[in-house]
Amino acid sequence: MKTIIIDDEPLAIKLLEAYVNKHPELSLSASFTNPIDGLEHLRNNPADLLLLDIQMPELNGLHVARLVRGQCKVIFTTAYEEHALKGFDLDAIDYLLKPISYDRFCRAVVKATSGEAAVKQSPAATAAPAPTSLFVKSGTRTLRLQLDELTHGSSSGDYLTLYLADGNKILTLENLTDFLTRLPADRFCRIHRSHFVALPAITFVERRRVVIGETWLPVSDGYREAFTKLIG
Known part of the structure; x- marks a missing residue:
């Protein structure tokens, strides 16, 4: 199976490359620390298996x-x-928790070569509903945030500001990258190193900007292709 690795940690890539090269049923095609570069490679060089960091x-x-x-x-x-x-919801073959042992890696490859998806082995995962809310720490309070009220978010320095449909906003110390991992991938998308948007909240997209009501946000080159694919 032609295999591609995407992971922003060079040491993790080295370990996975060693595992792939050691496995008789896998052939390493390429490795990337930048997911944008990995997506571009996949577009022109189809692969059978993707080892993907989250x-x-x-x-x-x-x-x-x-x-x-x-x-x-x-x-x-x-x-x-x-x-x-979230990985199971995307029909992932398996989910490997770091540090990854070679034995556990091989068991995942067996599932990939046999076409057996991990989601089929996890009834709890398939039954889990998509999250509708999450808790966010703001000052001394921990607030429940309803995801259908969240329109977009912007980071500035150490702070992340979350904007709500009713005009209110929540200020939190949470990192933007970390916060995005808590959001449903089919509803929220990063469009800039400092901004993310809720797709249902978008009024329209024009050139290199996203408009939400009377607010507009820039779409940077590094995220434009992925965002364009996501909105079709």
Whole structure:
């Protein structure tokens, strides 16, 4: 199986490359620390299997998986166990929690070569409903945020501002990249190193900007292609 690795950690890539080269049923095609570069390579060089990290600064791995859905099989490799259910929702073959042992890696490859998806082995995962809210710490309070009220978010320095449909906003110290991993990948998308948007809240897209009501946000070159694919 032609295999591509996308992970922003060079040490993680080296380990996975060693595992792929060691496995008789896999052939390493390419490795990338930048998911945008990985997507571009996949567009011109189809692969059978993608080993994909989830939490990356340039583009969330869950968004990458959605963009390549149906093009190749995906095995998630991440240090964060809480992403597992989201991975299963995207029909991932398996979910490998770092640090990854070679034995566990081989078991995931068996599922990939046999066409057996991890979601089929996890009734709890398939039954789990999509989240409708999450908790956000703001000052001394921990607030429940209804996701259908969230229109967009912008980071500035150490702070992330979340904007709501009623005009209110929530200020939190949470990192933008970390916060995005908590959001449904089919409804929220990063469009700039400092901004993300809720797709249902978009009024229109014009040239290199997204308009939400009377607010407009820039779409940077690094995220434009992935955003364009996501909105079709």
